[in-house]
Amino acid sequence: MSSHKHLHIGPLFTGFIDDAAVFPPGNAPLGTAVERHRQHRDAWYAPLVGPLLLPASALTALTAHLQDDEHLTIGVIADTGPDGAADAIADLPGTIAVNQIEARAGHDTAIHALARVAADTGIHCYAEIPLGTGLPATLDLLGALDLRPKFRTGGLTADLFPTPAALADAITACVRAGLDFKLTAGLHHVLRHTDPSTGFTHHGFGNILAATALAASGAEPPEVARLLEITESDPIRYSLRGMLAHPRPHWIGFGSCSIAEPLDDLIEWSLVDKEN
Secondary structure (H helix, E strand, C coil), X not given: CCCCCEEECCHHHCCCEEECXXXXXXXXXXXXXXXXXXXXXXXXXXXXXXXXXXXXXXXXXHHHHCCCCCCEEEEEECCCCHHHHHHHHHCCCCCEEEEEEEEECCXXXXXXXXXXXXXXXXXXXXXXXXXXXXXXXXXXXXHHCCCEEEXXXXXXXXXXXXXXXXXXXXXXXXXXXXXCEXXXXXXXXXXXXXXXXXXXXXXXXXXXXXXXXXXXXXXXXXXXXXXHHCCCHHHHHHHHHCXXXXXXXXXXXXXXXXXXXXXXXXXXXXXXXXXX
8 A cells, every 4th residue: 555645535525515616706717627627536635526517508618628538527507597408418428427407496487497307307406595484385395396405605795695593494494304405605614704805704614514413413493503603613623523424414515616725624624534
C-alpha cells in the first residue's frame, strides 16, 4: 500500500455536494465547469461530489466539451420547463447519464407537469417549492406523485435566505411525510455565519445535518430551529462527529457553485479522516 496520505470521505458526506459551478454566483463557462468537474471526479475527495448540475438549455452544447467516449453523470435544471428538459435529455448521447431533474414548481399545475416527466423518463425529479403556509399539503401531493421536494436556502438577495424557524418547519414536515429533500444556495460553510461582504446570514450545512438528524429522532420544529440558530462550533462539531459513520437522514444534499469552500471546512473541522 502506498504511504501517500489521503483524506477519506465517510458515509455522512458521500455524494453530499452537487457541482453547480455554472450557476450564480460562480457562473463558470460550460467548458470550464466540465473541466473542473473532471478534476473533481479524479480527486481524492471524489466521493463527496455528486453530479454536475446543468440547465437544460445548455445540454445541446455539452458534448463539444467532452473527451472521446467520456462518461458523465449530470443533473438537469429545467430552465426550459419540465417538457423542454425531457426533450433535451432525450437528445443526449448514451455516455451521458442523467440522475435527476430539478424544476421550480410553485403551484399544483407545475408539480403535475414535473410528475409526468418523472413517470415518462424514470428519472428522480425534485420540485423546488416555497416554504411557508400550505407546505404539508404540498408535500403530501409530492409524495403521492413520487416527487421529492427541494428548498432554496440562499441567493443573491436577503429575502432568499429562510429563517431558522421556516427551514425547521420544512425539515420537520419532510421527515414526518417520509420524504427525502434537497437544498440549494448559500450553504458554503459548516457553521451558521454572517458574510461580511454582503451582511447576509447563511445557514451552516453542519447545522442542517444536525438539525435533520434531530428531526428524524422525533423533535419538534422549535427544537430543530434552535440547532439551526447555533453559531458556536463545539455543539455542531460534537453532533456531526457522532453521525460520521452513518448515511445522512432524509437530506439528499445540496448544490454549490463551489466545491472548495465546503471541502476546506470539512478538512478544518476534521470531519474527513486521514488514512495511510
